[in-house]
Amino acid sequence: MPRPESNFPISTSIRRVLGVSFILFLALLLFLPRQSQEWLSHVGGPFARILEAPLHVVASIQNSIRHAWDHYIALQNVWEENQQLKQEIQRLQGEQNFLREQAIISTQFQQLLAYQQTTPMTTLPARIIGRNVSNWYRAMIINKGNLDGIHPEMGVITDAGVVGRVVRVNPTTAVVLLLSDPNVAITGMIQKSRDEGLVQGTPQGTIHMKYLPPLSPVQPGDKVVTSGLTEDFPRGLQIGRIQQVTKADTDLFQLGEIDPIVDFSKLEAVLVITSFQPALPSSLPKPIVSPSP
């Protein structure tokens, strides 16, 4: 096919010379001094200014998109992560609270256990699971019953002192009447003067020591302990301190008001006295293994 003839015919050799010269010129530009390069940049300046505006626009759009991505779309992941972390915090707080509660209960049971091991009688640790089902009694429900060897009339204590007496027993639970109930009466003794009396609750919720000898030198602050005359409590368990002593002219005996050593409203675990005899060594570890079944 014949080659079309150009309007400005240039020979092939001239084209080659021009091409080589252009390449040499470009190569020369690289080795020119800095001033010459600046002159070139001045020449290209207007072109750069023309390109500057669209470059700014493109760059700002790009920045806006990146900004939106970072702060809105990417925040979606942060929000999800935040929700997960909040749930994790809640779970850990619950776990921490549970462990703290377990630690407190464990401490209480350890105290009871230490007391149980030192005291010369057999006791069974129990946990309080309910209170005051009836409005007319001051009572609480424990988680040990007939199947655990609990019987009515057994004494209930803590490491601090006397709590009350078992009055009703179900197979796995028992009802304990507190010392502040009028239906509970145990024999007590002023520790210092050795005067005996009857410790009984009142309808108002206080505890009185009745039938104190009229010549007894009992004073407010004196300790009251069990005298051991009843079958449910051994001698020497602490009941409380005498708060006030009264005697009307017509009364034969003095009446002492007792501030109980045990705070009945804050009880969580107790010991039930199952026998006045010390426990056999083999039966001791049982409550250690399962203090709060």
Next chain:
Amino acid sequence: MTIFLDILLCFGVVLAQATLSTILSAKGIYPDLCLILACVMGFYSGEYKGLMIGLTVGLFQDLFSPGGIGLNMILKGLAGALAGVTTHTFSTVTSPAILLVTFALSLGCGLASLVVAYPVVDAPILFHALSSKLLPQGLYNSLLTLGMFWLVNWIGPSLSMVHLGRGPR
């Protein structure tokens, strides 16, 4: 099925009485949830349902109470039945009627329990019990009963599976 649900309800109320009473107490006054249940069922479903629920919840209460078995059963059963009987007396069960009847029933049950629970009931003890327990508790019980009654009245029709009874007259 209905009997089973009734027993479950009674058991739940006794459980709540044993565990939530301290939360529900107002200045040392505990509401008698078992009495409230018996009365609400009596007012809502009539004397038979009130009697049965009262007997059941009273028996459960007796099992976890230091007093002799039977006292709460009889008292709560009577209270439920009497609450049901009053619905025959009034043409409609109004709020004042509920307040008045529950207050009277609470007072009666309280006095009977007091006589049985305390070894000696003399005038000072009776006065103390009236002023510090019986009257405030009666008021508390009647207010709670009224609230529970209207709640049951409101949601009762939608609880057809529970078979609360024939509903208010």
